[in-house]
Amino acid sequence: MKNGPYDDCxxxxxxxxxxxxxxxxxxxxxxxxxxxxxxxxxxxxxxxMCFLLAFRGCLxxxxxxxxxxxxxxxxxxxxxxxxxxxxxxxxxxLAAPEISFSKPRKKAVTVEALSPAEEGKIANGSLPLxxxxxxxxxxxxxxxxxxxxxxxxxxxxxxxxxxxxxxxxRKGLLFIAVLITLCxxxxxxxxxxxxxxxxxxxxxxxxxxxxxxxxxxLTTVHTLLIFSMYEWGCGRGYxxxxxxxxxFKALENSELIAVGTAIRMMQSLESMKGPEKPSEQQQExxxxxxxxxxxxxxxxxxxxxxPLMFPLEQMSIHLPVGDQxxxxxxxxxxxxDAKTLLARKSNNAIGIDHYYxxxxxxxxxxxxxLKWIINGGRRQPGIGPPWVEGSSWRNLYEELQxxxxxxxxxxxxxxxxxxxQVSLGGGESFAYVNLIYYVG
Numbered sequence: 001m002k003n004g005p006y007d008d009c010x011x012x013x014x015x016x017x018x019x020x021x022x023x024x025x026x027x028x029x030x031x032x033x034x035x036x037x038x039x040x041x042x043x044x045x046x047x048x049m050c051f052l053l054a055f056r057g058c059l060x061x062x063x064x065x066x067x068x069x070x071x072x073x074x075x076x077x078x079x080x081x082x083x084x085x086x087x088x089x090x091x092x093x094l095a096a097p098e099i100s101f102s103k104p105r106k107k108a109v110t111v112e113a114l115s116p117a118e119e120g121k122i123a124n125g126s127l128p129l130x131x132x133x134x135x136x137x138x139x140x141x142x143x144x145x146x147x148x149x150x151x152x153x154x155x156x157x158x159x160x161x162x163x164x165x166x167x168x169x170r171k172g173l174l175f176i177a178v179l180i181t182l183c184x185x186x187x188x189x190x191x192x193x194x195x196x197x198x199x200x201x202x203x204x205x206x207x208x209x210x211x212x213x214x215x216x217x218l219t220t221v222h223t224l225l226i227f228s229m230y231e232w233g234c235g236r237g238y239x240x241x242x243x244x245x246x247x248f249k250a251l252e253n254s255e256l257i258a259v260g261t262a263i264r265m266m267q268s269l270e271s272m273k274g275p276e277k278p279s280e281q282q283q284e285x286x287x288x289x290x291x292x293x294x295x296x297x298x299x300x301x302x303x304x305x306x307p308l309m310f311p312l313e314q315m316s317i318h319l320p321v322g323d324q325x326x327x328x329x330x331x332x333x334x335x336x337d338a339k340t341l342l343a344r345k346s347n348n349a350i351g352i353d354h355y356y357x358x359x360x361x362x363x364x365x366x367x368x369x370l371k372w373i374i375n376g377g378r379r380q381p382g383i384g385p386p387w388v389e390g391s392s393w394r395n396l397y398e399e400l401q402x403x404x405x406x407x408x409x410x411x412x413x414x415x416x417x418x419x420x421q422v423s424l425g426g427g428e429s430f431a432y433v434n435l436i437y438y439v440g
Contacts, residue, residue, distance in 0.1 A: 076092040077091070077092035078092055129170060129173050129174065129177065129203060129207060130168065130170075130173055132177070132194070132195060132200070132203060133173045133176050133177055135194040135195075136176075136180060136192075136193070136194065137192065138165050138166075140180070140184075140189060140192050141165045141176055141179070141180065142165060143183075143187065143189070144179050144180050144182075144183040144184065144187070145158065145160060145163050145165075145179060146160065147183045147186070147187055148179055148182065148183050148226075150425070150428055151183070151186065151428055152182075152229065153355065153356070153359060153428055153429045153432055154229070154292065154295045154296070154299060154359065154363075154432075155225055155226065155229065155292045155295075155296075156288050156291075156292065156320065156323075156356045157222060157225075157285055157288040157289045157292050158222075159281065159285060159326065159327070160327075161327065162281075170207070171211070171217055171219045171220055171223070172219060174204065174207045174208070174211070174219075174220075174223050175219050175222055175223045175226075177200060177203060177204050177207070178204045178223045178226045178227045178230070179226060180193070180200065181197070181200055181201055181204055181226075181227070181230055182226050182227075182229060182230045182233075184197070185197065201230075204223075204227060205227075208220075208223065208224065208227065211223070211224075216265035216266075217265070218285070218286065218289060220265065221265045221266055221289055221293075222289065224265070225289075225292050225293065225296055228296055228300060229296070229299075232296075232299060232300045266286075266289060266290050266293055279329070280329060280330065280331050281326075281329035284320070284321055284325075284326050284329075284331065287317055287318065287320060288320050288326070288356070290310075290315075290317055291317075291319075291320055291356070291360050293310060294310045294312075294315065294360060294363075294364075295359070295360065295363050297309050297310050298363045298364065298366070298367035299363070308367065312338055312361075312364045313339075315337070315338060316337065317337065318335035318336060318337050319335070319336060319337060319338060319341060319357045319360065320354070320356045320357055320360070321333060321335065321354075322353040322354050323353050323354075323355075323356070324353055338360075338361065341357070341361075341406075342361070342402075349405075349406065349407060349408035349409070349411075350406050350407055350408060350411070351408040351410060351411060352408075352410065352411055352421065352424075352426045352429065352430065355411070355426070355429040355430075355432075355433060358403075358406065358407055358411065358433050359429070359432060359433060359436070361403055361406070362403060362433060362436040362437070362440070363436065365396070365399050365400055365403055365436075365440060366436050366439065366440050368396065369396055369400075369440050372392060372393075372396065378393065380392075400437070400440050403437075404437055407433070411430065411433060412434070413430070413434040416430075418430060418431060
């Protein structure tokens, strides 16, 4: 029987006050107090104390119940309630299964090493490429992609955020293989490879020989460009420049790959564009791939007096966007082509975010300076003194200085220390731009 308005709270803490009503407690506690505000304050304090005691009691009950296993077959009463005689409807509430808040442990991805029988198949080329690439640790593939993005700023087409390390098609596997071929030697990670470098290079070369007879594909162009860089770095510049599948077949024992084939594939892809408009990110990847062909055409010049396959004045595509726009896939800045940028007289200098644009224009000037030197330089007949206005030397020098003025002061050495750019992750790009200027 209830004695007061607060007995519902009091029944939860019988250990403290038994069956004594809250009104009697309040009379005992409040009786010495004469003023009304003091009585109200005392009431509120005691009511809060009872609530806290009740809450603590509920927690203790839940804690005790949580220690008792609720064994049942999906229907009440459970085994414990049957033993205790609590069989009336509503007395037994089945406990829900315990919920674990710990994160599920990810299953470790194991890399299956090549067996001795499979290693013997590599020499004759009978081991599938998927099996060889699958034997490389995924961590090594990711490190190679990051290394390539940082150490080879000439080929700035790789979008790391969308790079697929789990490729299963042959072209994707071939791209991963050539990426490892280029990057592992400079990473000092050869000991992590399940196959030797020579065996991997031969597998890439065999795979590319078949790619020449297939329809053009952007992934294949990327593979060709990376392998051309590898060949050029090994001192085989002419082999890197060889440009047709027929030449490859006729000289299949030579160590060659075709940057010219990559250029022709890109030209075919440009002419085969369908009605579907690609995303901004896909457009920029294709745009940067074309500019990578432009740079490789000049990089593998090999000291030969030959016409360039991509003259700058015939490049009607826009220059690359900034690295941040490329990474996020949203092009915020206005696109401009090379002619517009060079003709624009603006005080807005280009910073490290647009280093690829600076690199492209610098490579074009460097290639023309090299061609002028190979053709005889100042010994050529009819070449005037370098200080004469309009002479070949003077024109190239002024182009080089105009290109330098396009750059922000933070992109010019020694005005900016290379240590600052290294701390921001742009040391390689900064060094490359300044190397072109001082070598030119």
